[in-house]
Amino acid sequence: MKAEAQKHDRLKADASIAEQEESPLVWSARWSLTTRILAVNILAVALLAGGFYYLDTYRSRLVDTRIEVMKDQLAMLDSALEAARPDQRATLIREFTAATESRLRFYGADGRRVSDSFASGPATYTLRDPELQPWKRDAARAMDRGIDWIVGAPSYPDFEEPRIDRAESWPEVVEAQASGLAASRFRYAPERTPLLSAARVVDLETPQTVLMTLNARDITRTVRAERFRLAVVILVVLMASVLLSLFLARTIVRPLRRLARAAVRVRLGRAREVVVPRLPSRRDEIGTLARALSDMTQALRERIDAGEHFAADVTHELKNPIASVRSAIEGLGRVTSDEQRAQLLRIADEDVRRLDRLVSDISEASRVDAQLSRTLFEPVDVGIMIESMLAARAARVEAGTPHPRVAFARPRKGTTVVMGDGHRLERAIDNVIDNAISFSPADGLVCVSATRLGDEVHVKVDDDGPGIEPAQRDAIFRRFHSERPPGEAFGRHSGLGLAIARTIVEGHSGTISAKDRDDAKPGASLLITLPARDGGHEAA
Structure with a gap:
């Protein structure tokens, strides 16, 4: 009873270990090995593609930094205008807009536009019409929209020049007049480049609000250049990953398929005709598996041969006593003397005892090997x-x-x-x-x-x-x-x-x-x- 209990506990422990080692595949159970290798490697490339999220954050930092610079520039302009003579202010404004490539508009307390740098001097930037640009620009803008959608970038309004240019047409100007602090906005120009604006109240002879607008094409060019470099890197890595995955799948899947086909042929009963590849040139786990399967098949062949020989030997050994018993039984009907009848019965009894010994020993010989494999030593x-x-x-x-x-x-x-x-x-x-x-x-x-x-x-x-x-x-x-x-x-x-x-x-x-x-x-x-x-x- 104790041995049986120990044997039961051992089998239970082995089953538990087997369950722990063989973790079930849930979502990938139907996938081939090649598909799994490709999926894992492409997933790594997809993680690399997460760099686009970083580029969106990088663009936001560039925009925030540029807006802060615009606010600082307006503060310096306020100080410069306050210190300059009235006849010097127009020159100062022209030099400022030329240096910053911006546009300045001044609004009075009543909301009317007092002056515009584009009206008193040359335009420092031009809003381009997308309809007049080549298809490459349209493709670039479509790609920008797609990436922004993927990364979940915030949506900004499109810029439209107001038909009546007054202070209330600009929310940042209204905010600056109400709070007395600098205010800013981010909009997209028609060609989808950042159009940044900042407003600030300045003290001249009368309080005015200055609006500074800037078309920051350089931010778009910088972000697109980085996206292009990242896309090239991802494309190269993706191609290398796919090629390496196919190579890896080829070196793993093909020998496994050869072994699986050989195992199926063995299962179908053609073990003697099957040569399981041993893959001697491989020193990895696949080679170890191939040699183990080859050895297992050879052992199976030997076991089959041994079973056939044993069956033939059993048949041969049983035929003699059976034939002797049969002859003795047939002779009983022909003999007449009691002495001969007793002799035949004695022969039959000896043959039956011999058969009993043979059957007992054959039974013992046939099951001793299997019983030893399950015995707890x-x-x-x-x-x-x-x-x-x-x-x-x-x-x-x-x-x-x-x-x-x-x-x-x-x-x-x-x-x-x-x-x-x-x-x-x-x-x-x-x-x-x-x-x-x-x-x-x-x-x-x-x-x-x-x-x-x-x-x-x-x-x-x-x-x-x-x-x-x-x-x-x-x-x-x-x-x-x-x-x-x-x-x-x-x-x-x-x-x-x-x-x-x-x-x-x-x-x-x-x-x-x-x-x-x-x-x-x-x-x-x-x-x-x-x-x-x-x-x-x-x-x-």
Whole structure:
């Protein structure tokens, strides 16, 4: 019960880890790998395109700075006009508008325009008609509107020259007259360049309000130039990103598709015909995956072959006792004497018992590998286990029955501890001992020992039998191996004992082999090697 609970907890923990490692894809579950790579890289370029937001902020700072400069210039003009003689003011205004490329208008307290720099001198800027400009300008303005819409730039009114030029026609002039402080406005000229205005009350002979307007084409040129540079950079980065994404997708997706096609062919049952590409030139995760799939396919082929051979061997082994039983049953109807009838029944009984042993051993051999893969290994003291097993075997031997003796050199407690399934290990060692007993004479001696050597535990079983030819030392571990000692009754062994023992030992990361005895006496020696448990004591 404890082992089952531990096994359940382990499976539950493994499932939890698998769920954590395999995070579900929600919004991109239907996307191909190429599309995901392109989307991720284009997203990075889109983040770079966020620089347009910065350019909108940059333009706003330029406009705010220019308006503040205009207010400072009006303050300096106020001081200059106040200090100048009346006959010098017209010259001062012309020089001011020429230096600042602006237009000045003065309004009296009654709202009438007193003077205009464009009326008394040459115009310092000209509002251009968009209808008369080439299509490139229209495209530039359309692009400006589109970018402003994307970045959510504030909407500013368009500039229109008032039909009646009075103070109340200009909100900034009205605001300046009401507050006594400088006021400003931002408008778009017809060609969509910033037209900035600032108003301020000046004290001459009578209080007047001066309106300064400026067409800041340089701000538009600067922002467009920066946008063009940023667009060129984004376009280059986008092209490079797409090309790199396609290259990356090519190097990842194409081998994955090859592996997927091979896996599908394996799934469809053509594993023997499929060559899974190993991609030896790749040292990355794709190459590791390819080689793992190739090895897995090879292991699958070997498992299929082993299953087919096992099925063929089972069929062959079952045919003989079945045929013998059938012959005995058919003969019962033809014989007349009780002695012959008893002999046939005895033959049938022996064959049925042989069939029972075969079925039990075949069942054990077919499921031992799968059961070991699901078993939770625990510390097992091999010395104590063998001692208990031999005591139980001795109790089953009938008194007076000829039987080889079994001697066991018991190791010191705790020196032969391994990690494994005690029940399976006991079955493997019992099969080896049973094989040694079957080849030993009735007065023979089977010697069993368990020792710790370095990081390994060695279990050795020596018998007094005829020994094993070097050419047969690997064959004896194959299923249904039929080499038996002379004089043994037919059908007493299924030929699966040592095969099951090897499966169990290899399932514990160990090895089993046959050799001559170390003391040069006649007989065979079978050696089981298992990895010792970490932290075990060294044998004396």
